[in-house]
Amino acid sequence: MLSCEKKKKTAEGSTYKPQQVDKYFKLANQFYDNSKYDSAFYYATKIKLIINPEKDLEKYTTTMFILITSQQLQGDYSGAESSIVETLSNVEKEKSERYKYKFYTMLGYNYTCQSNYNEALFYYKKALSFKVPKKRKLISIINIGNIYKQKKQFKKAIKILEPLLSDKNAKQNKYYYAGILNDLGFCYFKTGNPKAIIYLNQSLKMNYNMDSTADDDYDLTTNYYSLYHYYLKKDKTKAINFAKLLYKKGTQYNNPDDRLLALNFLIKNSTGEELKKYSLNYINLNDSITKVRQKAKNYFAKLKYDSKKEKEENLKLKAEKELQQELEKNKNIIIAFTIILILIIFSFIYYYLIEKNKKEKLQTAYQTEIRIAKKLHDELANEIYQTINFAETQDLSSPNVSEKLLENLDSIYTTTRNISRENNFIETGSLYTENLKEMISSFNSKTVNILINGLEEIDWKSISELKKITMYRVIQELMVNMKKHSQSSLVLISFKKQENSLILNYYDNGIGINFEKQIKKNGLQNIENRIVSINGSITFEENQNKGVKTSIIIPI
Known part of the structure; x- marks a missing residue:
């Protein structure tokens, strides 16, 4: 391209629900299409303040294209650079790289307009690194070739541009192909290749034929520029003619840069009145451009300041609203936390009272057992006394009386012994260890051999009274059950401490237990209830006809 004037593109919109955004978007496109770039910039800035890039990325990028191009067309390249960087920060996380490609290309173009060719080259090459279709990458390759041409590195430019002549994508796009022919022809001219004029004329013909049926024939300016330089030393008349055509086309499209360039060519090749006329036109146009562009920069700066101020006010209102919402949220959290805390406290109290009541009931049961044992003992003792008295007053020589007396005494003694024991x-x-061992050993007989292991190794002092009583009664129940039902000849009882638990393992080699029929009959249910009451666990190994194996775990 000859200057930094871009071909105008109609921004393609996308559906967006907020009515205000749609309204501004429509106005920005209308003003942009009508070359009213200050107004297009104004409404694009309005959109930028309220649109959410994440929700409508397509509309956001189109808006930023309008805004950036409006700045470039008015010579505000510094502002355009800031806008491009801002846009890239919003599209950086996108998986699709086509937006990154688009705005890195715009950044390269922005530096080209400022004749900062090294930076332009860097960003064009950066754009090529993104994953976009080859068709899209073509413009970056053309731009890179053009940069080398501007840097007067014509051989490098030729090396890049020549392969594009056979590129199918380039051939399909006549605008691109005409540009490639022009740049390549100019480079051939600078390197002394005779094919230069062929390529330059071919490009001119293509642009002329393409634009003969269209209103937009701006690409002809690049042809006029190249042909002016080609004929400058070969045919000055033709060169001046192309300079005049360049001025005319620049005037037609209101491109001051092309007009200044053309006037510069004409001044160098004129004398007398023509020189004076062209010089005055150049001075007036240059002053006018400076004023217009400065005015545009000031206007854009004011718009950006107003937008920034409006944005800050909106952010302040938003921050106040968010603060209020956060306070309300914190208030709700505190209320919820308080309610949860109260529920936890009440649950703890309820659990504590339940456990306390359970322990009190268990303790009461133990006290009741003691009271009953004492009462039965005293009552049976009186009965024994009466029986003895009976024996003293009766004729014990009588076989019937003697036998009756012995039966009564045996029955009374047996009952008393059993009740007292239980x-x-x-x-x-x-004395707990000694009494426990004595109680277990009392079930020894000629037919039953009982082995006790680990009893003395347990630190019974560290275990609560309630748990020791429970352990005693549980073992007693197991021994009574063994005596009544198991028909065993060997019983093994072992005690072991493991971490914070006391483990009791019981085994006998009797006939075993039918759990479905006997669990309630032989006191096993009482054993389980006692263990559960102190948060312990009991396991019966169901191995019918092969004895009883029980494991009891009590926390200590």
Whole structure:
């Protein structure tokens, strides 16, 4: 391209629900299409303030294209650079790289307009690194070739541009192909290749034929520029003619840069009145451009300031609203936390009372057992006394009386012994181990051999009174059940401490247990209830006809 004037493109819109955004978007496109770039910039800035790039990326990027191009067309390249960088920051996280490609290309173009060719070259090459279709990458390759041409590195430019002549994508796009022919022809001219004029004329013909049926024939300016330089030393008349055509086309499209360039060519090749006329036109046009562009920069700066101020006010209102919402949210959190805390406290109290009541009931049961044992003992003792008295007053020589007396005494003694054993007071102090061992050993007989392991190794002082009583009663229940039902000849009871638990393992080699029929009959249910009451666990191994194996775990 000859100058930094871009071909105008109609911004393609996309559907967006907020009515205000749609309204501004429509106005920005209308003003842009009518070359009213200050107004297009104004409404594009309005959109930028309220649009959400994440929700409508297509409309956002189109808006930024209008805004940036409006700045470039008015010579505000510094502002355009800031806008491009801002846009790139919003599209950086996008998976699709076509937006990055588009705005890195615009950044390269922005530096080209400022004749900063090294930076332009860097960003054009950066754009090529993105994953976009080859058709899209073509413009970057053409731009890179053009940069080398501007840097007067014509051989490098030729090396890049020549392969494009056979590129199918380039051939399909006649505008691109005409541009390639022109740049390549100019480079051939500078390197002394005779094919230069062929390519330059071919490009001119293509642009002329394409634009003969269209209003937009701006690309002809690049042909006029190249042909002016080609004929400058070969045919000055032709060269001046192309300079005049360049001025005419620049005037037609209101491109001051092309007009200044053409006037510069004409001044160098004129004398007398023509020189004076062209010089005055150049001075007036240059002054006018400076004023217009400065005015545009000031206008854009004011718009950006107003927009920034409006944005800051909106952010302040938003921050105040968010603060209020955060305070309300925190208030709700505190209320919810308070309610949860109250529920936890009430749950803890309820659990504590339940457990306390459970323990009190258990303790009461133990006290009741002691009371019953004492009462039965005293009552049976009186009965024994009466029986003895009976024996003293009766004729014991009579076989019937003697036999009756012995039966009564045996029955009374057996009942008393059993009741006392099952319900008497349990020593939980220093004699606990000895009493427990004695109770277990009392079930020894000629037919039953009982082995005890690990009893003395347990630190019974560290275990609560309630748990020791429970352990005593549980073992007692197991031994009674063994005596009544198991028909065993060997019983093994072992004690073991493991971390914070006391483990009791019981085994006998009797006939086993039919759990479905006997669990309630032989006191096993009582054992389970006692263990559960102190948060313990009990496991019966169902191995019918092969004895009983039980494991009890009590937390200590």
